[in-house]
Amino acid sequence: MSVRPQQRTEAATPWGAVAVVLVGAFMATLDSFIVIVAGPSIQADLHASDGQVQWILAGYQLTYAVSLITGGRLGDLYGRRRVFLTGMGAFTVASVACAVAQTATLLIAARLAQGLGAALMFPQVYAFLTVLVPERDRHRAFGRLGMVLGLATIAGQLVGGLLIGADVLGSGWRPVFWINVPIGLATMLLAARRLRL
DSSP: OOOOOOOOOOOOOOHHHHHHHHHHHHHHHHHHHHHHHHHHHHHHHHTOOHHHHHHHHHHHHHHHHHHHHHHHHHHHHHOHHHHHHHHHHHHHHHHHHHHHOOSHHHHHHHHHHHHHHHHHHHHHHHHHHHHHSOHHHHHHHHHHHHHHHHHHHHHHHHHHHHHHHHTGGGOTTTHHHHTHHHHHHHHHHHHHHHOOO
16 A cells, blocks of 8 residues: 655635735835825925925935834734734824824924834835745735835825825815825724734
């Protein structure tokens, strides 16, 4: 009686979980570009100086870039799911603070907090794609990530222009931040259900 060699079966790729973390990558990148278009409107509405406008635009990237390595390490120490959810929560709350800011100083502080949230969230995207996706599909997952980042770069400026042009209920530039709130909340709910690491 011959014994068949045991076949190893690779786990199925969790594309639903991949989609959730890609939304996080999209939001973090979108916010770098959507505010560029809003700059003149923000300056006029909040009577911000040129220096303050530069902080509003670049403060996000500053805290984001400086904190990325720390965000990745925290994911290793405390769990990628937990840190992703914490980052998304902080990003979403900071987006609310941006949307309701009444002074340039408050908006700068909220933008810095947004960058910290993105820095917690974004490194987990790469970690999840590496850990969750079997090797046979990893190139597809990272290809989708590249596509998402490219679309976010373009969409940020287009969506920002459309939202400011629409001037919903006379809110001017504020919808460029409000748009993050429903997406962030939905992503957190889906991440809590679909992400396991």
